[in-house]
Amino acid sequence: MAHNWDDLRLFLAVAREQSLSGAGKLVRLDPATLGRRVARLEKALEVVLFVKSPQGYALTEAGAQLLERAELAEQAMRKATADVGGQSDQLTGQIRIGAPDGSANFLLPQVCARIAGDHPGLDIQIVALPRVFNLSRREADMAIAVSAPEAGRLTVQKISDYHLHLAASGAYLAAHGPIESVASLKEHRIVGYIADMIFDRELDYLADLGLGQVALGSNSVSVQGHMIQQGGGVGVVHDFALPFLPGVQRILTQEVSLKRAFYLIRHVDDQKNHRLSRFADILSSALRNEVLLLEAKA
Incomplete structure (x- = not known):
């Protein structure tokens, strides 16, 4: 059954934020209205897209399939807009990074400020906690760690030695x-x-x-x-x-x-998420350069 871009835009916001309140801030709708729009989309598609719980909105298998298609539609829409307006492809929406406080205090503020300057529609959240983040519970979209995890459905990318x-x-x-x-x-x-x-x-x-x-x-x-x-x-x-x-x-x-190393940890299910993957590449490169720059000044 057909659905329009506005429906997909709202769906993407809820899928990424995993809550009506968080998504509502991105799309400028109150949670109740957004909830009705999601319910209407589910009725139109005749599938359940989210499992609702006190912890938030988690994608069902059907929801995950729609997420993949919606992100492709989003990419096509951005490309079409860029082609017409002559603008570069911009990252938008909210991304949350979990990080140990060393990188959160001394590296991420300036790195994320520069990324946000290049992508004005992007909201970046840094959660600084002295512990390992649980990406399976979606505490963050990605996390920086000082050792590579050996268990869990995670992908690990080395960022830099320090x-x-x-x-x-x-x-x-x-x-x-x-x-x-x-x-x-x-x-x-x-x-x-x-x-x-x-x-x-x-x-x-x-x-x-x-x-x-x-x-x-x-x-x-x-x-x-x-x-x-x-x-x-x-x-x-x-x-x-x-x-x-x-x-x-x-x-x-x-x-x-x-000598130690920083690693970027992501949930394996996010590998096909073009938006998060692009941000991860930008973040890793910027962090690597910032470490080299600051160590040269030490």
Whole structure:
């Protein structure tokens, strides 16, 4: 049975936001009206497109099939508009990124601001949480992680390596004297993660250095960086964060140099989603370049 583009546009919004309230903000309709439009589309197609629950609107198998076709129609519509108006293909709608707070604080703000500038119709949400995101529950459209997951229906794309070093503020070093060896760190206050809140083994930097006792701890790497900046002690800092922490300097660089990687994690069902795939490519490239730029300034 035929359906028009406006119906598909509303369907796409609900499918992507998985809620009437979120979709309503994108298409500028109140949730009740949008709900009636979705129900009308389901009646016209004689299929159930969504499973409704307190958690939101989840696509049925029929809904997933329509999503694929609707996205093709959306691409064709955008291309036709661009061909007529001479405008470049623009990303639109809302995309939510889950990220550990290191990348969320020091990389994503400027990267996403630039992407949003290139795509004015795009709404980007950054959810900064010190834990692994559950994409199966659709907590986010994609997530940045510091290790590649080995289970789940997920796709993994390496974004970039990044580097970390021990660091301290100039004021701390002036007050406590130069630090000449890893062994001597036991005589200093250590800043680091709260041990029982380390959500990924890749973040357990201090254990590898034999430094289990943390005098100033936080589950946030951003908070740790500011503790170090305030003269709280010595800790591990991302090289890309150093330009944002004036007065903090690397120490023992010949003895301690850590390398980790960022990965972009997506749900396997989103592989055919042209919009998310294009955004993922833009985001990965921009993050890779930003890491290189900031590490060069460290």
